[in-house]
Amino acid sequence: MSGNRDDGWDRIADAPDAPVRAAPTDPKKLREKLRRSGFAYLQRYSASEAHFSGLMDRKLRRWETAGYVALGEARAADLVAALTSEFRELGLLDDAGFAASRVASARRKGASRLKIALGLRAKGVDGELARTAIEDEGTDETVAALRFCRRRRIGPWRRGERPDRDGLNREIATLARQGFATQLGRAVVLLSREDAEEKLGVI
Structure with missing residues (x-):
C-alpha cells in the first residue's frame, strides 16, 4: 500500500x-x-x-x-x-501471513524479487521472513518479468513491429527499474509472443 x-x-x-x-x-x-x-x-x-x-x-x-x-x-x-x-x-497480526499475502499479490502483478523484498522491508517485515515468503511462493523470475511485460504492453506484448536497438534498450531499462536483472530483461523482450505465452501457460 x-x-x-x-x-x-x-x-x-x-x-x-x-x-x-x-x-x-x-x-x-x-x-x-x-x-x-x-x-x-x-x-x-x-x-x-x-x-x-x-x-x-x-x-x-x-x-x-x-x-x-x-x-x-x-x-x-x-x-x-x-x-x-x-x-x-488473537491472530490479528501475523507477519508470516502478511508477507505471504503480499508476495502472492505482487507476483501476480509481475513484481520482481527485489521490488517485493524492498516493499516488505518498508512495511517492517524481517528480511529473513521476507526471503522465505518469496521462496515459498515459488514464482520464477522470468514468469514474473513476463507478467510485468504483459501488463505494460512491452516486450512480447508490444504493439507493432519489434523496435530498433534503442527501443529494445528502453524496454530493458523499464524492466531494470522494476528490479529485474539486465540479462533477464534482454532475454524477455526478445521473446516472440507465442513463446512468451507458452512460458506463462497461456497456450
Missing part, C-alpha cells in the same frame, strides 16, 4: 472520542480506545507488527499533542507493545 490508503485512514480516524477526552490519564479507558482504534484499522487493512506498532505510536503522540491524553514516552511504548502482543495472540 505505498502512497498508502491506510495513511489516509489514519488521518481521518485520528481524534479520540469523548471518554478519553473526559479522562485523559485513565489507563483502562485509554487502553480500550487504542484497542478499538487498532481493531478498526485491522478490519480494513493488513499490517505487519512493526507497521501496526508505528501507526499506534504515532496516533498516541498526536492525541497527546492535541491535549486529549497525557502520556510519558515509556507509558506510550508499553501501551503499544501490549496491544501489539494482544493482537498477535
Whole structure:
C-alpha cells in the first residue's frame, strides 16, 4: 500500500472520542480506545507488527499533542507493545501471513524479487521472513518479468513491429527499474509472443 490508503485512514480516524477526552490519564479507558482504534484499522487493512506498532505510536503522540491524553514516552511504548502482543495472540497480526499475502499479490502483478523484498522491508517485515515468503511462493523470475511485460504492453506484448536497438534498450531499462536483472530483461523482450505465452501457460 505505498502512497498508502491506510495513511489516509489514519488521518481521518485520528481524534479520540469523548471518554478519553473526559479522562485523559485513565489507563483502562485509554487502553480500550487504542484497542478499538487498532481493531478498526485491522478490519480494513493488513499490517505487519512493526507497521501496526508505528501507526499506534504515532496516533498516541498526536492525541497527546492535541491535549486529549497525557502520556510519558515509556507509558506510550508499553501501551503499544501490549496491544501489539494482544493482537498477535488473537491472530490479528501475523507477519508470516502478511508477507505471504503480499508476495502472492505482487507476483501476480509481475513484481520482481527485489521490488517485493524492498516493499516488505518498508512495511517492517524481517528480511529473513521476507526471503522465505518469496521462496515459498515459488514464482520464477522470468514468469514474473513476463507478467510485468504483459501488463505494460512491452516486450512480447508490444504493439507493432519489434523496435530498433534503442527501443529494445528502453524496454530493458523499464524492466531494470522494476528490479529485474539486465540479462533477464534482454532475454524477455526478445521473446516472440507465442513463446512468451507458452512460458506463462497461456497456450
